[in-house]
Amino acid sequence: MARISTKQLQEKLRVYFIMGSNNCQKDPFAVLTEAIEGGITLFQFREKGQGALSGKEKYDFAKELQAICRKHRIPFIVNDDVELALELDADGVHIGQEDERADLVRKKIGDKILGVSAHNLEEARRAIKQGADYLGVGPIFPTSTKEDAKEAQGVAVLRTLREHGLSIPIVGIGGITPHNTKEVIVAGADGVSVISAISLAASPRENARMLAKAVREALNKD
Ligand SMILES: Cc1ncsc1CCOP(=O)(O)O
Numbered sequence: 688m689a690r691i692s693t694k695q696l697q698e699k700l701r702v703y704f705i706m707g708s709n710n711c712q713k714d715p716f717a718v719l720t721e722a723i724e725g726g727i728t729l730f731q732f733r734e735k736g737q738g739a740l741s742g743k744e745k746y747d748f749a750k751e752l753q754a755i756c757r758k759h760r761i762p763f764i765v766n767d768d769v770e771l772a773l774e775l776d777a778d779g780v781h782i783g784q785e786d787e788r789a790d791l792v793r794k795k796i797g798d799k800i801l802g803v804s805a806h807n808l809e810e811a812r813r814a815i816k817q818g819a820d821y822l823g824v825g826p827i828f829p830t831s832t833k834e835d836a837k838e839a840q841g842v843a844v845l846r847t848l849r850e851h852g853l854s855i856p857i858v859g860i861g862g863i864t865p866h867n868t869k870e871v872i873v874a875g876a877d878g879v880s881v882i883s884a885i886s887l888a889a890s891p892r893e894n895a896r897m898l899a900k901a902v903r904e905a906l907n908k909d
């Protein structure tokens with residue numbers, strides 16, 4: 688299996704749902720199923736913060752989420768936990784600046800998808816050099832979902848990366864909703880990544896659908 692192409696990844700990054708056991712009030716399997724029916728294009732299992740699962744409980748929970756993704760042909764990405772990603776034969780991993788170095792993770796995961804968080808041009812350039820397939824950039828807007836999130840940067844950081852000629856697939860993250868999605872795409876992101884806009888929605892399906900619609904419209908694909 689070769690590395691995913693830039694074009695394919697840009698298409699996968701359109702509506703990138705991220706969730707862990709503590710991001711939902713409703714049944715997480717129902718939330719993920721609805722999100723997929725609504726039109727998410729990629730899923731990340733991110734088990735962090737208050738009451739996060741660990742060990743076999745975390746493994747079994749992840750496996751169930753992966754089975755739902757597999758049934759609907761949605762790629763399954765694991766956040767932080769490279770060993771879990773390999774155990775599950777996940778489609779990829781996402782790591783932050785304080786996780787294992789991207790070049791070492793690349794050696795472990797072969798051609799699987801490698802996403803790296805970046806907050807500025809320097810971090811972005813280093814991630815690209817170390818073999819990242821895509822960048823997660825943010826928080827773009829204020830968020831209360833990530834306990835240790837940095838200051839919201841606004842969409843300017845996305846524009847800066849593109850103005851400096853970075854063509855790597857980029858997804859914006861942090862406080863994103865269907866109403867602010869357009870400006871994230873117009874500023875240069877290939878897609879939007881959300882947790883609470885879907886995981887805490889009255890209708891995860893409807894919110895996923897609105898996010899997908901907003902991305903399509905911003906890309907002038909409608
Ligand atoms: C994981 C992460 N990284 C930067 S902000 C964030 C949380 C995004 O959650 P939400 O979409 O609910 O703001």
Ligand SMILES: C=C1C=NC(C(F)(F)F)=NC1=N
Nearest residue numbers: 766781804822823858860880
């Ligand atoms: C902290 C994160 C930043 N970005 C992303 C993604 F959207 F996948 F790029 N995931 C994370 N867990």
Ligand SMILES: [Mg+2]
Nearest residue numbers: 767782783786
């Ligand atoms: Mg991390």
